[in-house]
Structure formats: structure tokens, C-alpha cells
Amino acid sequence: MTTDAGTDVFEEHRPVLLGVAYRMLGRVADAEDVVQEAWLRWSRADRSEVREPRAYLVRVTTRLAIDRLRQVKARGETYVGPWLPEPYVTDFGDRVPDTAERAVLADSVSLAVLIVLESLSPLERAVFVLREAFGYPYAEIAALLDRGEAAVRQLAGRARRHVDERRPRYEVDPVQRRDLTERFLAAAAGGDLEQLMSLLAPDVRLIGDSGGKAKAPLRILESADHVGRFLSGVAQKGLADATFHFLEVNGGPALLIRTAGAPDSVFQVDVLDGRIQAVYVIRNPDKLKVLADV
Known part of the structure; x- marks a missing residue:
């Protein structure tokens, strides 16, 4: 050979x-x-x-x-704070997986x-x-x-x-997950706490991974009240200079947020019965390097 x-x-x-x-x-x-x-x-x-x-x-x-x-x-x-895997792009291009x-x-x-x-x-x-x-x-x-x-x-x-x-139960329907992600983004960016709360399951969890190198909760947030108020507070601090891009990450739709042209955060949600059950926020800059050219 x-x-x-x-x-x-x-x-x-x-x-x-x-x-x-x-x-x-x-x-x-x-x-x-x-x-x-x-x-x-x-x-x-x-x-x-x-x-x-x-x-x-x-x-x-x-x-x-x-x-x-x-x-x-x-x-x-x-590891400082909660740990999440590095985002793994699973984009299928024009092919729609069954x-x-x-x-x-x-x-x-x-x-x-x-x-x-x-x-x-x-x-x-x-x-x-x-x-x-x-x-x-x-x-x-x-x-x-x-x-x-x-x-x-x-x-x-x-x-x-x-x-x-x-593992928590969740649905894998990409259309529903993307729809809820878009509504979630609109409510958070607009500071609409009431709308945001309506999208969250009562026992929703937010897991933020910064590795101690960016701002993110150093513990898992639980309950719609805690998660909703945290996200509303983040939005109020300003997302004006950010750009938003949807992509396929780890088998589901995710939101990539860029600031100054560089990856800043990846958001993904798990959904069950039309409500957001979990919110994942990856902010560790070391883990976002893989998305620099996406």
C-alpha cells in the first residue's frame, strides 16, 4: 500500500x-x-x-x-462553573435528515x-x-x-x-425548537419578561459555561422566575452591537451570537410540550474558537 x-x-x-x-x-x-x-x-x-x-x-x-x-x-x-461540551457543528447542508x-x-x-x-x-x-x-x-x-x-x-x-x-426528556423536532428559540430571542432582546416567562417551563434550567473566562452564572439556574429574570437582565445590558446566526449544533438548531465579528455565545434550548425545558449558554472563548469561521 x-x-x-x-x-x-x-x-x-x-x-x-x-x-x-x-x-x-x-x-x-x-x-x-x-x-x-x-x-x-x-x-x-x-x-x-x-x-x-x-x-x-x-x-x-x-x-x-x-x-x-x-x-x-x-x-x-x-472546571470553573458548570461544564458543557464544545459546540459541534452538525449542519447537513441541503440534505434534510430523517x-x-x-x-x-x-x-x-x-x-x-x-x-x-x-x-x-x-x-x-x-x-x-x-x-x-x-x-x-x-x-x-x-x-x-x-x-x-x-x-x-x-x-x-x-x-x-x-x-x-x-438525561432529561425533550423533543427533537427542529422546527419547533427553532420557532421557540426565535420567540425566546425576541422576548429576551425586547425585555418582554411576561412573554419570556410564557415560553419557559416552570422547572426550566439554565446551564451557562464560561470556564471562568467570560460572564455567565457560576451555578445552574433553576425555575422560570430565576431564568427569566437573568435573561431579561442580560438583554437590558445591551445586545445592540450583536449579530445573530442560526446554525445546526449537536444535532439541533442553535443561535450563535457574534460581537465585533467574533463568536461571543452559543444558545440552545431543549423543548418539551411546547415549553423550553433547558437553556444552554456556551461562553467560554476557548470552546467558541471552533465557530470562528462558521
């Missing part, structure tokens, strides 16, 4: 590898680092011995991501699910991602992770139960 052929094979599988690594790590930059390391290992490997390049590359990427997660946990890294495809995305890459995955062990997370997001059979996952199939099934069941118990 020539070097060019090896490059072509790797590039063919790069989207899958990046998808696995991002779902494992919740950080675009870390996922790209892992995929780059997988490329280095692929380039040094005796590829004549590799019968199934995709399986080989997914195995290497998954193991590297597990190692990265273990390193983070071993260092006991702390309901089943959106359900898979919501079940593996949505902000709500990735928050829950943070509480899984690295192995549980790997099994969940490979099984739920990419549909790998248990036997293949066992081979990828050098584990027995029975052990993998046990890990998968435990991870699935954990996610089902902890």
Missing part, C-alpha cells in the same frame, strides 16, 4: 473517527488531537497486516480517547446526553458511543476493546440505564 493510498483510506474514515472521539471527549480540540495521533499510528503501521482499516482505526481512536479521559480524571482537573437519523444524533451527540456521559467511566462511555451512536455489534465492540462479549453487554446495559435515568 502506498503512502497516498494510506492517506486516502484514513481520510475516508476521518469523519467516523472524529465522531467517535468527540462523543467520547466532548471537546472538539481534544477529538482532533486524538484523530491526529491515530493518523500518526496509522502512518507508522504495517498496513499490509491490516485486513479491516475501519475497524483498526476505530480501535486505535477509541483506545486513545479512553486514555485521554483517564488522564483527565487522574489529574483531577477542575426522523430516525435525528433521533440517533439526539441520543449520542446532544448537549443533554453528553453532559450525562461525563459521569460514565471511560469504558462505559466507549461502549455506549460505539453501540448507541454507531451501531456496532457487541462482538465487534468486545474485539475493539479487548474485552469479553459478556462484559461488554454488561457495560452497555449499565451505561444505557444510567443515561436513561439521568
Whole structure:
């Protein structure tokens, strides 16, 4: 196999590898680092011995991501304020994904699910991602992770139960989510607290991620009153110089706010029964770098 052929094979599988690594790590930059390391290992490997390049590359990427997660946990890294994943653009262009495809995305890459995955062990997370997001059979996952199939099934069941118990319920209809986001923006920008409150579920939660590097709540806000008054206060401080752009992030519509031409914030909402159940606000400038050219 020539070097060019090896490059072509790797590039063919790069989207899958990046998808696995991002779902494992919740950080675009870390996922790209892992995929780059997988490329280095692929380039040094005796590829004549590799019968199934995709399986080989997914195995290497998954193991590297597990190692990265273990390193983070071993260092006991702390984060200032609530943590959210880096926004991951999932724009389909002119192609409209079907309901089943959106359900898979919501079940593996949505902000709500990735928050829950943070509480899984690295192995549980790997099994969940490979099984739920990419549909790998248990036997293949066992081979990828050098584990027995029975052990993998046990890990998968435990991870699935954990996610089902902890993730909030929400709807994945993009039209409804975008409509509520637009009404939410109009009410907040206009300082219309009454209209804003009518869009929020009584037990709505606002999770703001600044990493201590921008202004955002350092704890999760709960209840329509607290969330509504906070958002109204933000609007009153001025959004005159901001521009607003809708884009597809983590499988759902999101609002990108730019100030002075640079990404300032990403807003996304979860919806259930026509009310906003959760508001996600990503303001950490390190996490918004991935949207600089969007």
C-alpha cells in the first residue's frame, strides 16, 4: 500500500473517527488531537497486516480517547462553573435528515446526553458511543476493546440505564425548537419578561459555561422566575452591537451570537410540550474558537 493510498483510506474514515472521539471527549480540540495521533499510528503501521482499516482505526481512536479521559480524571482537573461540551457543528447542508437519523444524533451527540456521559467511566462511555451512536455489534465492540462479549453487554446495559435515568426528556423536532428559540430571542432582546416567562417551563434550567473566562452564572439556574429574570437582565445590558446566526449544533438548531465579528455565545434550548425545558449558554472563548469561521 502506498503512502497516498494510506492517506486516502484514513481520510475516508476521518469523519467516523472524529465522531467517535468527540462523543467520547466532548471537546472538539481534544477529538482532533486524538484523530491526529491515530493518523500518526496509522502512518507508522504495517498496513499490509491490516485486513479491516475501519475497524483498526476505530480501535486505535477509541483506545486513545479512553486514555485521554483517564488522564483527565487522574489529574483531577477542575472546571470553573458548570461544564458543557464544545459546540459541534452538525449542519447537513441541503440534505434534510430523517426522523430516525435525528433521533440517533439526539441520543449520542446532544448537549443533554453528553453532559450525562461525563459521569460514565471511560469504558462505559466507549461502549455506549460505539453501540448507541454507531451501531456496532457487541462482538465487534468486545474485539475493539479487548474485552469479553459478556462484559461488554454488561457495560452497555449499565451505561444505557444510567443515561436513561439521568438525561432529561425533550423533543427533537427542529422546527419547533427553532420557532421557540426565535420567540425566546425576541422576548429576551425586547425585555418582554411576561412573554419570556410564557415560553419557559416552570422547572426550566439554565446551564451557562464560561470556564471562568467570560460572564455567565457560576451555578445552574433553576425555575422560570430565576431564568427569566437573568435573561431579561442580560438583554437590558445591551445586545445592540450583536449579530445573530442560526446554525445546526449537536444535532439541533442553535443561535450563535457574534460581537465585533467574533463568536461571543452559543444558545440552545431543549423543548418539551411546547415549553423550553433547558437553556444552554456556551461562553467560554476557548470552546467558541471552533465557530470562528462558521
